Amino acid sequence: MDSQDSGVARPVLEGPDIARVLTRIAHEIVERAKGAEDVVLLGIPTRGVFLGRRLAAKLEEITGRKIPVGSLDITMYRDDLRMHPPRALARTDIPGDGIDGRLVVLVDDVLFSGRTIRAALDALNDIGRPRAVQLAVLVDRGHRELPIRADYVGKNLPTSLRETVKVQLAEEDGRDAVLLGAKPTAPAGER
Amino acid sequence: MMRHLISAADLTRDDAVLILDTAEEMARVADRPIKKLPALRGRTVVNLFFEDSTRTRISFEAAEKRLSADVINFAAKGSSVSKGESLKDTAQTLEAMGVDAVVIRHGASGAPYRLATSGWIDASVINAGDGTHQHPTQALLDAFTMRRRLVGRDAGLGQDLAGKNVTIVGDILHSRVARSNVDLLHTLGAEVTLVAPPTLVPVGVEHWPCEVSYDLDRVLPKSDAVMMLRVQRERMNAAFFPTEREYSRRYGLDGDRMAKMPEHAVVMHPGPMVRGMEITAEVADSDRCTVVEQVANGVSIRMAVLYLLLGGNEPAVTHSRTEEK
Numbered sequence: 001m002d003s004q005d006s007g008v009a010r011p012v013l014e015g016p017d018i019a020r021v022l023t024r025i026a027h028e029i030v031e032r033a034k035g036a037e038d039v040v041l042l043g044i045p046t047r048g049v050f051l052g053r054r055l056a057a058k059l060e061e062i063t064g065r066k067i068p069v070g071s072l073d074i075t076m077y078r079d080d081l082r083m084h085p086p087r088a089l090a091r092t093d094i095p096g097d098g099i100d101g102r103l104v105v106l107v108d109d110v111l112f113s114g115r116t117i118r119a120a121l122d123a124l125n126d127i128g129r130p131r132a133v134q135l136a137v138l139v140d141r142g143h144r145e146l147p148i149r150a151d152y153v154g155k156n157l158p159t160s161l162r163e164t165v166k167v168q169l170a171e172e173d174g175r176d177a178v179l180l181g182a183k184p185t186a187p188a189g190e191r
Numbered sequence: 192m193m194r195h196l197i198s199a200a201d202l203t204r205d206d207a208v209l210i211l212d213t214a215e216e217m218a219r220v221a222d223r224p225i226k227k228l229p230a231l232r233g234r235t236v237v238n239l240f241f242e243d244s245t246r247t248r249i250s251f252e253a254a255e256k257r258l259s260a261d262v263i264n265f266a267a268k269g270s271s272v273s274k275g276e277s278l279k280d281t282a283q284t285l286e287a288m289g290v291d292a293v294v295i296r297h298g299a300s301g302a303p304y305r306l307a308t309s310g311w312i313d314a315s316v317i318n319a320g321d322g323t324h325q326h327p328t329q330a331l332l333d334a335f336t337m338r339r340r341l342v343g344r345d346a347g348l349g350q351d352l353a354g355k356n357v358t359i360v361g362d363i364l365h366s367r368v369a370r371s372n373v374d375l376l377h378t379l380g381a382e383v384t385l386v387a388p389p390t391l392v393p394v395g396v397e398h399w400p401c402e403v404s405y406d407l408d409r410v411l412p413k414s415d416a417v418m419m420l421r422v423q424r425e426r427m428n429a430a431f432f433p434t435e436r437e438y439s440r441r442y443g444l445d446g447d448r449m450a451k452m453p454e455h456a457v458v459m460h461p462g463p464m465v466r467g468m469e470i471t472a473e474v475a476d477s478d479r480c481t482v483v484e485q486v487a488n489g490v491s492i493r494m495a496v497l498y499l500l501l502g503g504n505e506p507a508v509t510h511s512r513t514e515e516k
Contacts, residue, residue: 082503085503085505086498088209088212088213089213126227127223
C-alpha cells in the first residue's frame with residue numbers, strides 16, 4: 001500500500017477535513033446509539049487505534065462522559081496468515097469492563113476488501129459477546145470481496161484497483177492526510 | 192529466524208527481541224476468558240520426550256493448545272523406543288504421520304541438531320533441552336522475565352538487556368540452562384558472571400562470553416538478577432564438593448545474602464528448586480523471587496516461538512516489523 005515512491009500521490013483529505021469528518025462521525029454515533037451510553041470503541045492497529053482515540057475524545061466532548069476505547073489486533077485471525085511469514089503482533093487492549101452486552105464500534109482507516117473486518121469479527125468472538133457491532137472507517141474505497149459494509153464512513157472514495165489509498169496520521173506519520181496515488185507498476189493482486 | 196530452534200546461540204539480537212515482543216502480546220491472552228488463538232489451527236506438533244520432564248512438557252503442551260495446534264505427546268518410557276527403536280526410525284514414523292513440528296527433549300547433547308539436519312524429517316525442530324548442551328526456550332523465558340522486571344512490560348518492547356548484570360550461580364558444569372543463558376544474554380547485551388566451585392566450572396569456560404568468579408558475596412552487590420541453579424545429582428558421577436552443607440554455605444542463597452543485592456534485583460530459578468540446598472525457603476518465598484512468574488512466562492515464550500516458526504508459510508524474518516510500515 002506504499003505509494004510514496006510513485007511520487008504522484010494526491011491528497012484527497014487534509015488535516016482539517018479529517019478533523020471535520022471525525023466530528024461528524026462522532027455525532028452520528030451519538031444519534032444512532034441514542035446517547036452512546038454503552039459504546040466501546042475498538043481501533044484496529046495501526047492507524048485505526050489512533051482514529052479510535054480521536055473519536056473517543058470527540059464523543060467525550062459531546063456526551064460529557066468517559067468513552068471506553070481500546071485496540072483489537074487481528075493478525076492471527078487473518079485469512080492469509082498461511083501465505084506470508086508470520087507478522088509481528090500488535091496490541092489487543094480491551095477496556096476494563098469488557099465488551100459483553102455493549103455496542104462495539106470497530107474503527108479502521110481504510111475499508112477495502114472487507115477481509116480485515118471479517119478477521120476482526122472473529123477476534124471479537126473470542127473476547128466476548130457484544131450487544132451489536134458497528135463499523136466506522138475514515139475512507140471506503142470500494143472493491144469489497146465479502147458481504148461487509150461500514151455504518152459510519154468519513155469519505156466514500158471510488159477508486160480503481162490500480163490506485164493506492166494511504167492514510168497518514170500525526171501520531172504515526174507526523175501529519176494528517178489521505179493520499180490517493182498510482183500503484184507503482186507492480187503486478188496486480190497484491191494484498 | 193531459522194526454521195528450527197536448536198541453540199540460543201543461533202538467535203540474532205533482532206530475532207530474540209522479536210520473540211520477547213511477541214511473547215509480551217501472547218501473555219495478554221492468559222487474562223482473557225477464552226485463552227485460545229487460532230494461529231496454528233490444523234498444524235500438528237509432537238512433543239517427543241526421551242527424558243523425564245514435567246514442567247517443560249506441560250508448558251509446551253499448554254502453549255501448543257492455546258494456539259489451537261493438534262498435540263501428540265510421545266514419552267520414551269513405554270513406547271517403541273524402550274523396545275530398541277532408533278531416533279531415526281522414530282523420526283521417520285513421525286514424518287510419515289505428517290507432523291509440522293517436533294519438540295524434542297533428549298539426554299544426548301546434539302540429538303535435536305541431528306534430527307533437524309539429518310534430512311530424516313521436514314518438520315521444524317524445537318529443542319526442549321538436550322543433555323548438557325542447550326535449552327533455548329528456558330533462556331528466552333529467563334530473558335523475558337528479566338526484561339519485564341528490570342526494564343518494564345511496556346517500556347521493554349523493542350528493548351534488549353544492555354548493561355544489566357546477571358549472575359548465574361551453581362552447577363554450571365551440568366547445566367544446559369547456564370549455557371543457553373550465557374549465549375542469549377550476551378546477544379542481548381547483558382554482562383554475565385558465573386559463580387561456582389572450581390569443580391563445577393566446565394573446561395573451556397574462558398572462551399565463553401562471560402566472567403567467572405568463585406566468590407558469591409563479592410558479586411552479589413552489583414547484580415541485577417541472580418539465577419540459582421539446582422545441583423544436578425542425577426548427572427553427577429564423582430564427588431564435586433565435600434559436603435552439601437559446605438556447598439550450601441558457600442554458594443547457597445539465604446536471606447542475609449539476598450540483603451546484599453541491590454534493592455531492585457531479582458532472584459531467579461529455572462526449577463525444580465531444592466530448598467535448603469541452593470536456596471533457602473525464606474528467599475524462595477520472597478516477592479523478589481520470580482520462580483512462579485518464570486513458569487507463566489514460559490508458556491508465553493513458547494507460544495511466541497511456535498507462532499514465529501509455524502504461523503506462516505515460512506518462519507518469521509526479523510525485519511518484518513519495519514517492512515510493514
